[in-house]
Amino acid sequence: MAQVKERPKPFLVSDYCKGCGRCVSVCVKGCIAFADEINPTTGVVPIVLDLEKCTGCGLCIDACPEPYGLRALEAGEEFELQDPAKLFGDKLREVTKPVDIPAEKVALPKTGPLVIKGNYASAIGAILAGCRHVFGYPITPSTEGAELMAKLQPKLGGVFLQAVSEVATVNHMYGTGGAGLPTMTFTSSPGFSLMLEGVSYMIGAEVPGVFVNIMRGGPGLGNIAPEQADVKLACHGLGHGHTHAITLMPSTPQEMLDLTILAFELTFKYRSPVLVMADGYLGQMTGKVQLPDHMIKPGIPSWAVYGDRDHRGNLISSIQLQESDLEVFNRYLQTKYESMKVEARSETFLTDDSEILLVACNTPARAAKGAVQNLRDHGIKAGLFRPITIWPFPVDQLKALLPKTKRLVVVEANAGGQIENELRLALSLAGVEKLPPITSVRRFGGLLPQQTEVVDHVMSICGK
Amino acid sequence: MSVFYEKFERHAHGEGLKGQSTHYCAGCGHGLAHKYLADAIAELGIQDTTVLVSPVGCSVFAYYYFDTGNTQAAHGRAAAVALGHKMANPEATVISYQGDGDLASIGLAETVAAAQLGAPITVIFINNAIYGMTGGQMAPTTLMGQKTATSPDGRNQFNGMPIKMAELIAQLDGPVYVERVALFSPAERRKAAKAIKKAIQIQKEGRGYAFVEVLAECPTHLKLMPDQSEKWVKENMVPIFPLGVKKDTVGEPWFKLAEPDFDAKHFVKAVGASSDATDRFCKTFATHLNPIDISLKLAGSGGDGAQTAAMLIATAAINEGFDGTHIPAYGPESRGGTSYADVHVAKDEVLNPASPTPDILLAFNAPSLAKFGITVKKGGFILYDSSIAKDVKPMDPSITVVGVPFAEIAAGLGNMVVKNIVALGALQAATGLFPKETFMAAIKQALKDKAKLIPLNEQAFDAGVKAAQEFLAAKKR
Numbered sequence: 001m002a003q004v005k006e007r008p009k010p011f012l013v014s015d016y017c018k019g020c021g022r023c024v025s026v027c028v029k030g031c032i033a034f035a036d037e038i039n040p041t042t043g044v045v046p047i048v049l050d051l052e053k054c055t056g057c058g059l060c061i062d063a064c065p066e067p068y069g070l071r072a073l074e075a076g077e078e079f080e081l082q083d084p085a086k087l088f089g090d091k092l093r094e095v096t097k098p099v100d101i102p103a104e105k106v107a108l109p110k111t112g113p114l115v116i117k118g119n120y121a122s123a124i125g126a127i128l129a130g131c132r133h134v135f136g137y138p139i140t141p142s143t144e145g146a147e148l149m150a151k152l153q154p155k156l157g158g159v160f161l162q163a164v165s166e167v168a169t170v171n172h173m174y175g176t177g178g179a180g181l182p183t184m185t186f187t188s189s190p191g192f193s194l195m196l197e198g199v200s201y202m203i204g205a206e207v208p209g210v211f212v213n214i215m216r217g218g219p220g221l222g223n224i225a226p227e228q229a230d231v232k233l234a235c236h237g238l239g240h241g242h243t244h245a246i247t248l249m250p251s252t253p254q255e256m257l258d259l260t261i262l263a264f265e266l267t268f269k270y271r272s273p274v275l276v277m278a279d280g281y282l283g284q285m286t287g288k289v290q291l292p293d294h295m296i297k298p299g300i301p302s303w304a305v306y307g308d309r310d311h312r313g314n315l316i317s318s319i320q321l322q323e324s325d326l327e328v329f330n331r332y333l334q335t336k337y338e339s340m341k342v343e344a345r346s347e348t349f350l351t352d353d354s355e356i357l358l359v360a361c362n363t364p365a366r367a368a369k370g371a372v373q374n375l376r377d378h379g380i381k382a383g384l385f386r387p388i389t390i391w392p393f394p395v396d397q398l399k400a401l402l403p404k405t406k407r408l409v410v411v412e413a414n415a416g417g418q419i420e421n422e423l424r425l426a427l428s429l430a431g432v433e434k435l436p437p438i439t440s441v442r443r444f445g446g447l448l449p450q451q452t453e454v455v456d457h458v459m460s461i462c463g464k
Numbered sequence: 465m466s467v468f469y470e471k472f473e474r475h476a477h478g479e480g481l482k483g484q485s486t487h488y489c490a491g492c493g494h495g496l497a498h499k500y501l502a503d504a505i506a507e508l509g510i511q512d513t514t515v516l517v518s519p520v521g522c523s524v525f526a527y528y529y530f531d532t533g534n535t536q537a538a539h540g541r542a543a544a545v546a547l548g549h550k551m552a553n554p555e556a557t558v559i560s561y562q563g564d565g566d567l568a569s570i571g572l573a574e575t576v577a578a579a580q581l582g583a584p585i586t587v588i589f590i591n592n593a594i595y596g597m598t599g600g601q602m603a604p605t606t607l608m609g610q611k612t613a614t615s616p617d618g619r620n621q622f623n624g625m626p627i628k629m630a631e632l633i634a635q636l637d638g639p640v641y642v643e644r645v646a647l648f649s650p651a652e653r654r655k656a657a658k659a660i661k662k663a664i665q666i667q668k669e670g671r672g673y674a675f676v677e678v679l680a681e682c683p684t685h686l687k688l689m690p691d692q693s694e695k696w697v698k699e700n701m702v703p704i705f706p707l708g709v710k711k712d713t714v715g716e717p718w719f720k721l722a723e724p725d726f727d728a729k730h731f732v733k734a735v736g737a738s739s740d741a742t743d744r745f746c747k748t749f750a751t752h753l754n755p756i757d758i759s760l761k762l763a764g765s766g767g768d769g770a771q772t773a774a775m776l777i778a779t780a781a782i783n784e785g786f787d788g789t790h791i792p793a794y795g796p797e798s799r800g801g802t803s804y805a806d807v808h809v810a811k812d813e814v815l816n817p818a819s820p821t822p823d824i825l826l827a828f829n830a831p832s833l834a835k836f837g838i839t840v841k842k843g844g845f846i847l848y849d850s851s852i853a854k855d856v857k858p859m860d861p862s863i864t865v866v867g868v869p870f871a872e873i874a875a876g877l878g879n880m881v882v883k884n885i886v887a888l889g890a891l892q893a894a895t896g897l898f899p900k901e902t903f904m905a906a907i908k909q910a911l912k913d914k915a916k917l918i919p920l921n922e923q924a925f926d927a928g929v930k931a932a933q934e935f936l937a938a939k940k941r
Contacts, residue, residue: 013484015481015485016481016484016485018485018489018490018491019490020490020491020492020683020690021491021689021690021691022491022690022691022694024691025691026650041481042481044490059650062499062650062653062654062657063496063650063653064495064499065486065488065491065492065493065494065495065496065498065499066485066486066495067466067468067484067486067495067498067499067502067529068468068484068485069495106726106727106728107728108728108731108732109728109732109739110739111732111737111738111739112737112738112739112740112741112742113782114735114736114737115775115778115779115782115788124735127731127734127735128731130726132724132725133548133551133552135548152734152735154722155725155730155734156724156725156726156730156731156734157721157722157723157724157725158722158724158725159551159721161547161551163544163577164573164574164576164577165573167541167544167573167574168541168544168573168574168577171537171538171541171544171545171548171574172544172545172547172548172551173548174535174537174538174541174544174545174548175517175535175544175545175546175547175548175549175550175551175552176548176549176551176552177548178535178545178548178549179515179548179549179552179553179556180552181552183548183552197538198538198541201537201538205536281791284791284792285789285790285791285817286775286778286789286790286791287778287787287788287789287790287814287817288782288787288788291735291737295726295728295731297726305515305533305534305535305549306533306552306553306556307513307514307515307533307549307552307553307555307556307557307558308512308513308533308553308555308556309512309513311533312511312512312531312532312533313531314533314534315474315527315534315535315536316534316535316536317527317534317535317536318536319524319525319536321476322476363817366814366815366816366817366818367816367818369815369816370815370816371816372815373815448818450818450820451816451818451820452820452821
């Protein structure tokens with residue numbers, strides 16, 4: 001006679017019963033009832049089982065909302081009721097500790113320079129950095145970036161997905177970046193505003209991603225002409241919480257390519273978003289762009305939630321529910337921000353003997369550079385200090401130039417002096433108390449400071 | 465083997481009861497949905513490849529329990545995050561688990577867009593008609609008349625009507641499988657477990673987007689005992705949110721993404737880079753125009769070809785080993801109105817790519833000539849289309865002004881498109897910026913996919929050269 005396999009009957013550790021009673025009503029045999037007393041550990045009244053009449057139908061198990069509530073006793077399963085750690089056997093999960101799969105360099109043949117727009121150069125930079133996942137929402141004056149990606153990514157096995165909004169964009173990036181792959185977007189000021197929620201989450205969850213913000217005139221819809229009015233947003237307003245991001249400020253199409261590549265390196269180095277911010281003029285500017293001698297084939301970092309066995313134990317999350325945990329995390333973030341300070345970069349032009357030091361970023365730095373040349377023709381010892389990172393501000397590099405600087409002139413395309421404010425804050429935090437007089441040349445509303453305006457300003461403060 | 469962690473280490477560090485107990489209230493529907501999801505993952509053998517995206521809401525801590533890859537998303541953005549994961553690794557099984565506030569209110573745009581995209585992700589939607597985590601406020605699915613913390617007198621017409629997500633999602637083209645299930649009886653629970661499994665199976669096979677709406681109980685905020693809340697769902701929610709399959713058009717597997725390509729040759733081809741050295745024709749930099757940096761402005765109407773001509777000059781400069789830049793005036797103007805371009809050719813480096821005071825102005829029409837003629841540097845050059853701009857005002861005598869009928873010559877060649885090439889020919893002859901060969905090399909480069917047009921362009925260039933030479937010769941006499 002064939003043996004009838006007995007169906008498993010329910011088992012319950014009453015500490016894990018919340019006493020909801022969803023199992024009580026489904027038992028047709030009346031095996032389940034509420035206990036007479038409150039469980040002293042949990043403070044609730046659990047159910048009790050009387051399995052004499054139990055047929056092992058399993059309906060009570062299906063009705064129990066707790067993973068470790070009513071369970072079927074598997075054949076051979078044993079419990080150690082005295083030792084909670086071994087309650088369900090001491091079979092600890094096999095944890096495979098993931099290792100970093102490093103990125104590789106792929107050699108490129110030597111090619112002649114490309115003659116391309118800044119936006120295109122940045123897109124090609126991202127491709128060179130190994131980015132095959134681009135998300136974006138079209139917005140002038142950044143759209144060429146998205147358009148080129150839509151054209152090139154499919155040819156290179158990559159994905160360009162036009163998102164339903166900038167909010168969706170940054171969250172697609174959160175997913176792909178959380179999976180450990182390089183991802184980026186092109187946007188412009190109003191779009192960047194919309195992404196800031198996601199940027200805060202990316203910083204909190206330590207998700208890499210590159211944002212190319214081709215700044216335009218604001219506030220509101222403003223216009224589509226160039227401005228540099230998102231500096232304060234990048235340096236002090238990246239969504240809620242303790243947020244900062246390395247912010248690169250290119251000034252040529254070549255730098256649009258080079259700094260986009262650098263942005264990917266830094267975003268993975270620090271597991272934190274990196275911004276490339278250019279003005280609308282630079283995005284549209286065509287120039288000579290030399291390709292590097294290699295491109296990057298990305299790996300998969302050990303922390304990624306890639307969706308495979310090795311990375312199964314990982315979590316991407318910005319939640320630290322316990323106050324003490326969040327404090328510890330934010331201390332760690334502050335240490336991380338401090339460590340980013342070594343990435344401060346700048347360039348100087350004719351500063352060996354300069355007494356009038358111009359400070360400018362992006363396209364205004366080009367006008368300032370031209371002005372330095374003009375001023376020198378007029379016998380004025382002018383030089384240019386160009387922050388390449390606006391956060392962290394290259395304060396050490398600037399400090400070194402201060403002893404011989406008689407005047408600082410900040411040239412920028414916004415109304416409130418956002419770059420000047422960064423400069424003042426950085427010098428103040430660095431303990432520099434005695435500053436040379438600071439004046440400014442500012443245009444905004446979509447207009448950039450012109451070379452002649454810079455020359456005229458400096459001539460006038462020099463009394464010429 | 466369960467898909468739940470043996471111990472919930474992420475739940476308050478797994479201390480005390482929290483190591484094996486969920487954070488959900490007694491009788492909460494989430495626990496059941498979690499169990500059916502865990503069972504489905506286990507039965508389909510996809511635990512290693514699963515990425516579970518948890519939302520904001522009571523199920524924000526789903527990652528405490530599921531021994532899978534886990535991502536916690538911002539409020540409402542779970543579907544967008546899920547797509548990011550799916551695009552990164554199409555082999556992953558990506559499940560977005562969301563509540564009613566998350567999916568049907570703040571994340572509605574992401575929800576609908578992800579559904580319409582149709583890429584195979586699985587969305588589990590827990591509809592309990594209330595905001596649980598924030599303490600019993602009105603949800604987009606709260607029933608009419610239902611009292612909540614933010615509809616204290618009952619939901620009324622000023623709060624709008626409850627949104628029926630399964631029906632809304634089902635009428636989109638993207639999803640292949642949409643079902644609404646419930647948890648209030650053994651029969652409904654069986655259907656719920658089955659639907660969740662099917663929705664994941666569909667993804668596993670690459671067949672498309674699947675959506676399961678689960679009517680769930682929130683005894684705490686309904687202020688009912690768990691058994692009463694089961695009854696409440698059955699009697700009050702089901703009439704508004706009818707159960708059943710809303711869409712089932714599951715077809716053949718279709719979702720496949722290409723492998724990311726890092727082949728050097730493919731890259732070089734895609735970006736149009738070339739290893740061929742370009743010929744150089746310039747003996748020296750045109751220092752007679754400017755010792756280090758020649759600035760040009762090209763101006764006309766949209767369609768005159770000013771931008772193309774500007775690009776050709778910048779390309780020619782770079783081919784010769786100089787630096788070159790081009791900035792277009794862009795925006796609405798570039799689509800029919802005024803169109804102008806600033807170009808620089810520098811011996812070493814273009815300092816400032818703007819041309820407020822150009823060495824050379826190339827004007828395609830009279831307004832451009834009037835507007836920018838006065839900005840040209842002393843000793844500079846102005847070239848203009850004499851077939852369009854008449855009555856040219858006298859300029860500074862140091863400026864060489866050359867009128868060539870660009871448009872008439874192009875019309876004579878039978879193609880107005882080459883008007884700008886006629887202009888470049890005239891520019892070459894009048895200024896000697898580069899030799900003719902330099903311009904022609906840049907033109908040929910630009911026309912490498914339209915070689916048939918090269919002879920016409922060369923003719924146009926030559927005609928421009930000839931006309932400018934004749935003009936200057938006549939002026940001398």
